Amino acid sequence: KAGVTQTPRYLIKTRGQQVTLSCSPISGHRSVSWYQQTPGQGLQFLFEYFSETQRNKGNFPGRFSGRQFSNSRSEMNVSTLELGDSALYLCASRYPGNYGYTFGSGTRLTVV
Amino acid sequence: DAKTTQPNSMESNEEEPVHLPCNHSTISGTDYIHWYRQLPSQGPEYVIHGLTSNVNNRMASLAIAEDRKSSTLILHRATLRDAAVYYCILIHRDNLFFGTGTRLTVIP
Numbered sequence: 001k002a003g004v005t006q007t008p009r010y011l012i013k014t015r016g017q018q019v020t021l022s023c024s025p026i027s028g029h030r031s032v033s034w035y036q037q038t039p040g041q042g043l044q045f046l047f048e049y050f051s052e053t054q055r056n057k058g059n060f061p062g063r064f065s066g067r068q069f070s071n072s073r074s075e076m077n078v079s080t081l082e083l084g085d086s087a088l089y090l091c092a093s094r095y096p097g098n099y100g101y102t103f104g105s106g107t108r109l110t111v112v
Numbered sequence: 113d114a115k116t117t118q119p120n121s122m123e124s125n126e127e128e129p130v131h132l133p134c135n136h137s138t139i140s141g142t143d144y145i146h147w148y149r150q151l152p153s154q155g156p157e158y159v160i161h162g163l164t165s166n167v168n169n170r171m172a173s174l175a176i177a178e179d180r181k182s183s184t185l186i187l188h189r190a191t192l193r194d195a196a197v198y199y200c201i202l203i204h205r206d207n208l209f210f211g212t213g214t215r216l217t218v219i220p
């Protein structure tokens with residue numbers, strides 16, 4: 001079966017611009033969560049969606065936002081990009097309940 | 113926040129067992145312990161998870177201390193493909209809290 005699909009794989013943006021990243025979870029997975037990975041801070045939780053509702057949010061500024069659609073696909077948006085937003089952005093999905101998470105390969109965002 | 117502590121790096125000889133430790137002294141009663149590993153240029157891959165009892169699957173075994181303040185991931189026979197960064201994570205209210213992970217080097 002298809003895994004978690006993240007698009008695009010690579011992205012280069014200019015400081016001040018905004019960006020939207022997409023995540024398609026495994027069919028049947030209703031929980032989708034987003035993470036930022038940088039060499040300095042490691043993996044950090046951004047937010048988690050379930051049935052189109054944001055259930056949890058990490059400690060990131062309001063420039064980072066997301067949403068989930070009725071088909072469980074999710075998007076993440078970052079506005080007013082800063083150089084420090086350069087990172088690998090990972091999406092993960094799982095079935096409701098106590099299961100493991102399946103991660104996508106990530107979108108590598110470079111802000112110049 | 114629920115946090116985990118792991119050694120920064122470990123080495124193992126190929127085909128030898130590997131025991132990767134994790135301390136999570138602030139774990140609460142409903143937190144699950146998950147282990148993931150990440151190869152270069154890939155997203156993390158699920159390995160195993162548990163709550164209180166030891167767990168086995170085709171990839172590894174998870175030994176959880178009786179007080180749940182620590183756990184150990186056991187790879188029974190390390191292969192070169194097991195070289196990765198291993199993350200011990202607590203699932204707290206559906207949030208994943210990653211530590212810095214252990215970089216496992218497998219020596220042929």
